[in-house]
Amino acid sequence: MTFKRKAAPVVALTAAALALSACATSSRDSGSSGDSSSSSGGTGTFTFGAAGAPKLFDPFYATDGETFRVSRQIFDTLVDIKEGAATLEPGLAEKWEPSADGKDWTFTLKKGVKFTDGTDFNADAVCKNFERMFDQNEAGAVAAEYWGDNMGSFKSDAANSLYKGCDAKDETTAIIHINRATSKFPAMLSLTSFSMQSPTAMDKGKANDVQKAGEGFTYPAYSQAPVGTGPFKLDKYDEANKTVTLVRNEDYAGDKAKSAKIVFKIIPDEATRRQELQAGSIDGYDLPNPVDWKGLKDAGFNVEVRPAFNILYLGLNPANNPKLKDLKVRQALYYALNRDQLVKTQLPEGAAVATQFMPDTVSGYNKDLKPYAYDVDKAKSLLAEAGATGMTLNFAYPSEVTRPYMPNPQKLYDAMKTDLEAAGIVVNTSTKPWNGGYLDDVSAFKYDAFLLGWTGDYDSADNFIGTFFGNLKTNRFDTKDQDFGQALSDELKAADGIVDADKRATAYEDLNKKIMEEYLPGLAISHSPPALVVSSKVKGLVVSPLTAEKFAGTYVEQ
CATH class of the missing domain: 3.10.105.10 (Dipeptide-binding Protein; Domain 3)
Incomplete structure (x- = not known):
């Protein structure tokens, strides 16, 4: 279903030049197993070489690509970006409609969606998420950079905030109020930072209890055990072995993920990531060094080059x-x-x-x-x-x-x-x-x-x-x-x-x-146009001009 639009200020996403779609192909024997091509999901594992460890697992306070890469698999947003493009499509909201002045946005939500802790996703959960994001302590207001960059301010400085409030009209209707018309609304709601998270889990884990620690921050227990509605959920972060493991959300409201697990193997050195791909211990990695592109292609790996955005x-x-x-x-x-x-x-x-x-x-x-x-x-x-x-x-x-x-x-x-x-x-x-x-x-x-x-x-x-x-x-x-x-x-x-x-x-x-x-x-x-490289056994991958790949449809063919 497409979203409804009136003559109100919304982002003009003219991204035909950015549209991409690709199924990755190349040739090597992956250590992963299982063909996950059925809609009910398979038994295989997709192992991806990550350049660094996630900063934390609560995307609201995240600022870096490695954290967002993991979070993108765990959480859903109200508004989504179509895979392989930069255009908007429905996410947890089936449709949305602005008021004539562009300040009040009515979102009609998908039915039957639950967070992985069993909490219902509904309009009340939407409003609780926005109020949680808006109501930050002094440290949280500094840490939550994406909210500051996009919304301008927090509850303590409400007069300077783009966000004004949220009303749950009924179970499936949430109305978000903003203080001024803006070209970036509702597109900003596609940001991983603005993912919908379980109000129950956030309350239990004191999600907003961010504290200043020297020049950085310490984060609450929730930041290591986040709860979303996405196709995967966090299994464990093994700091000793430098791996993050996600497992399929068997209760996901949409099509089940094609892989039973995703393992992000943290390999800071790019040359080492290339060697591990060649050795078969990972199935792919992002941002191969441009000087290696030709050699990787010649060796049978698939190098997907995205547009420079x-x-x-x-x-x-x-x-x-x-x-x-x-x-x-x-x-x-x-x-x-x-x-x-x-x-x-x-x-x-x-x-x-x-x-x-x-x-x-x-x-x-x-x-x-x-x-x-x-x-x-x-x-x-x-x-x-x-x-x-x-x-x-x-x-x-x-x-x-x-x-x-x-x-x-x-x-x-x-x-x-x-x-x-x-x-x-x-x-x-x-x-x-x-x-x-x-x-x-x-x-x-x-x-x-x-x-x-x-x-x-x-x-x-x-x-x-x-x-x-x-x-x-x-x-x-x-x-x-x-x-x-x-x-x-x-x-x-x-x-x-x-x-x-x-x-x-x-x-x-x-x-x-x-x-x-x-x-x-x-x-x-x-x-600079970035690339992503995978083996020939990786199927279903669609690369993103925003470098915002989702791996729910990705699997390793046996």
């Missing part, structure tokens, strides 16, 4: 290094980077130098913007004008991770470091594991500059530049310490609230130009 950027922290408050210094860093060479030597075929903080498939992309050229002399001149010749830059990159926009963080970092030093900048290097302190340190503004990126969650300009710069309290560019920060936040909110799609696109085009030429809060580096 992402951005790699060099984030800057002016609060930590006041010299970065000068636009000329930020421009100098940009001119110092040989991004053409970086794309050619460090990124896969199909990668491109970025001109702005979103890919060209998103409405609002400004086609007239040109990339900052590589010009070392100009970089040196701008630094001199700013009185920053010989400045020191504490620059960081993550280890033990491979990201769609960043296939080899160290090599990308080394290339940029060399370029910056050639312009006379003194670079101090820092690195930490992705989920072992790096993300926490970035959020705590410990570095002057850092490598990070973003893969779009759905097709919306707000999901890119709105996420980066819209919330002054939580954004990693620390724009609150820049004189343009409030103006940029206000301009983003105004553009997002424009109902007419064409006028909204024009507003975003203008804003992209201003961000790159007048504000420059960070440096957009590149877009």
